[in-house]
Amino acid sequence: MSTLPDRRTRKRLATRQRISDVATRLFFERGFDHVTVDEIADAADVGRMTVFNHFPRKEDMFFDQDPEARQVVLDAARNRDPHVAPIVALRLLAHRLVAEERPYIRFGDESSHFVETIAASDALKARARAIRDEMVNSLAHALAASVDQPADDIDAHLAASLLLAAWTVAFAQAHQDFRKNGAAKLAKEKFLSIVDKASTGIETALRDTLYGAIDRDS
The missing domain is CATH 1.10.10.60 (Homeodomain-like)
Incomplete structure (x- = not known):
């Protein structure tokens, strides 16, 4: 309880x-x-x-939502439905986070300020890159564990790298669109369309692995 x-x-x-x-x-x-x-x-x-x-x-005050965001992504990988492929599970997570309007996947004036503040600071850009690198490693371990593979499984690291690169591109492009037209709905749609497109490609590329397919033993 x-x-x-x-x-x-x-x-x-x-x-x-x-x-x-x-x-x-x-x-x-x-x-x-x-x-x-x-x-x-x-x-x-x-x-x-x-x-x-x-x-x-000091950077941690700016990226204060990072711990929660990381945990949500890692939990989605670790606790996915065994009948859903890992890459699909993370694609579905993106849709859920947008629908729930989680603060780290929002598109509006405040989030635009957030992106602009990062762009104006070398220290924040460096920390953002470090966070992404740390997250790739953590997600790779979570993906590997979810299919009972060793933590250094190369396919898990490839999947994590590709997925987070896709999310990064989608986030940046959606914010760029929001700055142009001020339409949060269209920005959400752009984010998800890029995530969906990239996930489909990654799933195809890894279709012969445990990450692009349902667990063979499930």
Whole structure:
């Protein structure tokens, strides 16, 4: 049975969210590179060490939704229906996340600010690349485990690399379209159309592996 967080946990989560919200507002207003940790601490009414207790790096305040997004993707790979091929399961996940309007797959003014802030900062671009590399490795391990293969299975790493590259392209293209026409609905459709097209190609390329087909032992 699930239980509600205790008072101390709720207070800690509320403090973390306040720091993140303040940091994001300042990053959007002034640019990531022009905001210091001390300024964030002052604006959030907390100490400098409190900020670092919640966010080891300044970049982590900007990418504060990354841990949740990673976990959702990894869970989809690990806990997929055995009658659904891994690549298909992740394609279906993209559709579900868009339908649920998860904050990390949204297309609107705030998400456009998010993308623009990354583009204006070398530090954020470097961290975004590192996150993608870390995620490729984690997803490859999750995919391999889901079909009882070793963590270093080359097909799993190929599948993870191709899938995340496709999602990255789809996300960037959808935001580019949103900036042109301001239509969130069309941006969602563009994102999913690219994900679908790429997933079909990846599934075909890996059709003779356990990642592009249903488990042979299921």
